[in-house]
Amino acid sequence: MDPRHILSCLACISLPVQALDLREAWNLLxxxxxxxxxxxxxxxxxxxxxxxxxxxxxxxxxxxAYDNHVNGTQKKPDALGRNTEDDLHYESKGGSVQLRQAIFNKQKMAEYRQGKQQADYSVAVFDAKSQDAAVRLAGRYFDVLLAHETIDLAKAKLKAFEEQVTSTQRRFDLGDGTITDVDEATARRDLALAELIEAQDSLLVARRLLQEYLGEVPEQLATLRESFPTPPLEPSSLPDWVLKAQSDNPVLQARRYSVSAAEEEVNKAKAGHWPTLDFVLGYTSADSESVSTLNQRNDYGSVGVEMNIPLYSGGFVSARARQAVATRDQTQEEFNAAREEIISGTTREFRGVQSGEARVRALEKAVTSSEKSLDSSKKGFLAGTSTNVDILNAEELVFTARRNLFEAKLRYLLSKLRLAAAIGALGDDDIDQANTYLGPELMF
Incomplete structure (x- = not known):
């Protein structure tokens, strides 16, 4: 790991009063x-x-090496042809060293190539998991921000509806209102209270999920700034993004290495029909190595080549080869399926960024227009052209538009991170770019 990441993490851990932003959360992860x-x-x-x-x-x-204690008898004829029996009681000690070097071995060559493919597969899988971890972290971080914003809006909505209840009750007591207005305002207030309770539960769960990912959860987080620029995508063409994803997506790269490793498994299985040739070098030193060498010390070396030719293994090699071929074909089809999934995901996130930009701008206008509508409803009520229900509905629209705008901004940022991950390019620079949208601190 980059030492700068560790220092950054230690810095944010040692300063608990500082709000944690997305980049610091990534370092901590x-x-x-x-x-x-x-x-x-x-x-x-x-x-x-x-x-x-x-x-x-x-x-x-x-x-x-060995060190044996031998006890037994030895029967042999004497000079007259009579059988004699001698007691055997001796120590047999010895040791040997052997060096074996493959000269021709198709199975070992396939294992060598397969090992390289499997190592490259692991690196590609890590790249995929690392980028997925960044996206998931951002998602959980944004879930906490959205839950907190929802609580703030729910509290504001509850306060507004409580004021409406007080106002309608006062008007009713003065004979200038109806019980229906009071009941309607009371119902809206009670629903707002229920929404606040639900939002508080959502924040608790969102913080726990963030803690599950980070190993801890900070007391302060940086939330969205007011300004929210949405620069155009580069490149601006979907086919360019799809082509890049098919080339560089780490999941597809891992699948390619998996297919290559499966192909080497086929070669390894078929190599069972091929002979092997080894260079063998050995040295042996032994005392009383056998009955015929009692009280003798033997020291000898050997050098040569050894060939093994497989003749028949009960059909094992052929069956193993057929199994490896089927597994390779399965791996190839899994690669094809993953490629289609990556193309679909890239398309979805590309459209998510483009439509997300339009949605943010539309909701910004919706917030402004809903606020104007609320103001008009209040003025109309005083003039007698609007009802209390109109005010309540307008209040509801304002808070809904504000929450939808906040959520749309978070979805836009998340889509940009997912799109970068789809082409295998999600890195620290993308995290830093998303982090520029964060600034104000949230207290929990």
Whole structure:
């Protein structure tokens, strides 16, 4: 991990009064997030496949030693042809060292190539999981912001409806209103209270989900700024994004490596029909190695080549090869399915960014127009052209428009992060760009 990330995390941990923003949350996730760290260890384990595959092509050196105590009898004829029996009681000690180097072994070569593919697969999987972790982190972070904003709006709505209840009750007491107005305002107030309770529950759950991902949850978070620029996408053409996704998406890259590894599994299985040729070098040293060498010490070395030719294994090799072919074909079809899924996802997020920009602008206008409508309803009520229900409906529209606008902004940012992840380009710069939209601090 980049030491700067660690220092940044330690800095934000040592300053609890500072609100945590999205970039600091990303640094914290990389430092102590259990999901992210699990992916790191998975990648480290997978990268060892490169060395494991290469090991079969390197010299194999083995040593053995023994120290035996032998007791028994030996029967043999004497000079007159009579059988004699001798007691045997001796120590047999020895050791040997052997070096074996593969000269021709198609199975070991396939394992070597497969190890490289599996290691590259692990790196691609980590890239995919890392970018997915960034998107999920942003989603959970934004869920907390949305839940907090919903509480603030629910409180404001409850306060407005409580004022309406007080106002309508006063007018009714003065004989200038109806009980229907009082009941309507009371009903809206009670619904607003229920919505506030639900929003508070949602915030509790959202904070817990963020804590699950980060390992802790801060007491302060940075929320959205008032200004919300929506620059055009670069490139602006969907086919360009789709082409980039098919080329660089880490999930598809991992699938490609998986297909290649499966192809090497086929080669490895078929190699069971091929002979192997090894260079063998050995040295043995032994005392009383056998009955015929009692009280003798033998020291000898050997050098040569060894060929093994498989003749028949009960059909195992052929069955294993057919199984590997079927698995390879399955892996290829899974790659095809993943490619179509990535294309669909890229299209969805591209449209999400484009329509998200339009939706944000439309909702900004909706907030302004709903606020004007509320003001007009209040003036109309005083003039006798609007009813109390008109005011309540206008109040409802204002708060709904404000919440929808806040949510649309968060969805726009999340779609941009997902689109970057779809083409395998989501990195620190994208996190930093999304982080520029955050500023004011939230207290919990």
């Amino acid at each position: 990389q430092y102590q997030g259990p999901t992210y760290l699990a992916a790191v260890h998975e990648k480290e384990a997978g990268e060892e496949n490169r060395a494991i595959g290469k090991a079969g092509l390197l010299p194999q050196i083995n040593a053995s």
